[in-house]
Amino acid sequence: MGNKNNLAAISERTGYSVSTVSRVLSGKAEKYRISAEAIAKVTEEAHRCNYRPNLVAQSLRTRQSQTVGLVVPGIDNPFFATLASVITAQLSQRGYHTLLADSRETPEEEIQALEMFQDRNVDGIIAVPVASSPEYHERVSQDIPLVLIDRYFEKTSLSYVCTDNYAGAYMAAKYLADKGYKRILAIQGVPASMPNRERVRGFLTALNERGIENQVRGDAFSVENGRREALAAFSGNPKAFDAVFAFSSTILLGTISALRRLGITEGKDVGVISYDNNGFLDFMNPAVTRVEQPLQEAGEIAVSTLFSFMEARRAGLPHPAPVQQLIRPTLVVRESC
Amino acid sequence: MGNKNNLAAISERTGYSVSTVSRVLSGKAEKYRISAEAIAKVTEEAHRCNYRPNLVAQSLRTRQSQTVGLVVPGIDNPFFATLASVITAQLSQRGYHTLLADSRETPEEEIQALEMFQDRNVDGIIAVPVASSPEYHERVSQDIPLVLIDRYFEKTSLSYVCTDNYAGAYMAAKYLADKGYKRILAIQGVPASMPNRERVRGFLTALNERGIENQVRGDAFSVENGRREALAAFSGNPKAFDAVFAFSSTILLGTISALRRLGITEGKDVGVISYDNNGFLDFMNPAVTRVEQPLQEAGEIAVSTLFSFMEARRAGLPHPAPVQQLIRPTLVVRESC
């Protein structure tokens, strides 16, 4: 029993050369005018011994890996988990595999991940960036097609597909204003990140246009941050604000936990509204009104954009113009405000 | 500007041979008695041109890839997302990378993933299996170290680390019984999966021991299944059961949605208890009593077990005895029953 299972083995057993075997099995038979007989014998033998090409060797030789690198700031965050799910599904459907990295919100780990992707010859990269400037991503992008998702940079030539966070926050803030809330607190996430900055801008624009009292505080997309800031904001005065806009569902959880501890009932004493898709928000009591992002659509666009770049690259064409797309989120109205 | 960036380029620029350069840069300098001068010159040049080894070539030559394959049934499920997060963190800490695949609960995609892992020369595999029999995993395991997590097979020589689902369900059921509930419904997940079977066994054992009326229904770890089964169970008679045990947090959501539609208040009219770790459960009203699994610990054990196998393999030792470990879950008491 030959335990080797490579082209050379099939070559030996069929009597055809390695190159012929390769050409048959990689579907280039007629391009190289291989005889029907040779094709038959080789494919039969390949089936018989269940031949599978060594993707590492293939990748070394062809400089392609059928792999896309995906780096997110935290796969344990349901938001990014859903994103990863959508993206891997899309990739898998196109015969590509996913190399996953978690930057854990740190630029160093992000860079490591991107370097690793290059070292492994990935064919493309999809990234939720955490760096504060686009330089490194731009450098990588010269060698490997790259598309940003969810977060992006200002004045960059990088492609991205994100939701319109300005519009989302504006909608949410306007909704609160229309409902008659007068003093509105926003608890934000990572201040430097683009989605957060845009949300702040939308929030402030909507409320300042209407002359409604407001405040922004906080600094992380975490439960802990939500709890801390809500405690700080309300512990002196339970009526300091009559509504809270949590910039993520994690922040929301922290906020609610703080409110309850202070004896404030969310939805009744204080209106709450949140960002993020999360089925659980419907099952809280009251169910939480929120801004949902079309993740499925975003993932699909990101992947198809990436593939268009990859194809251009394979064809030796110049890099197509960057695709910079903002998708409108939707307001899902429930009972929390 | 030499745009090549490989050993050959450094070799040319330093005047040393490729092999010497390789040995210096892979830290085998003294093993091969390279002179201090050569080491200095080579490392300096490597730094200067920012050399990074081509991992694909390295992998082809050494048959190692510094990569572990991870296959889960659905990365969008928060439970598996957390698991993936724990595992990638552990791997990354040890200098390994993660090739992620999502089997979407289908055996075919699971097999594809495992084949792909082999084709890519991964050094090890961590899998949440969905197949109904261990055969394929066992075959793979002969070539590549493999550890199952969360789900496992009966009478198999495969290693696994799972939580003790029997104990968890037993605890939950006993808790309900002690609280005085008399007619208890369990809504289960995928019936064939080992965790589910064990939960059913624990549930039935605890209640039958005490002579408490019970029933098990349902067939998927999904919101939809929870909704459907709860509707079916309660729509004829709102008092058909006085407590529900949801076998996952997704099932729980569906159940609660159904109960509310029927005008039944969870926690008051009907006690509810759930499985799974999910921060949101604390923020529902009432907060949900549940069985939590020590995912961090499970991930750590799985990874360290896998590494012990990988090391044995590298050292040419026989495969160590399988590690089959059940970790005790904990009951987190809240107010929903």
Place this chain on the structure above:
DNA sequence: AGACCATGCACAAACGATTGCGCAAAACAG
């Protein structure tokens, strides 16, 4: 001085696939 050893490095063969090029044999034309 000759034998011997340690030192420091280069040669070249792998790993498993792809692919440009060219060589035979057969077919065909003149």
Place this chain on the structure above:
DNA sequence: CTGTTTTGCGCAATCGTTTGTGCATGGTCT
């Protein structure tokens, strides 16, 4: 019978790295 074309396939280089082996050189010992 010679010259050209077509057909079918093999040779060998290549991707970038690792590693067993061996060859000089220079030093030490007797």
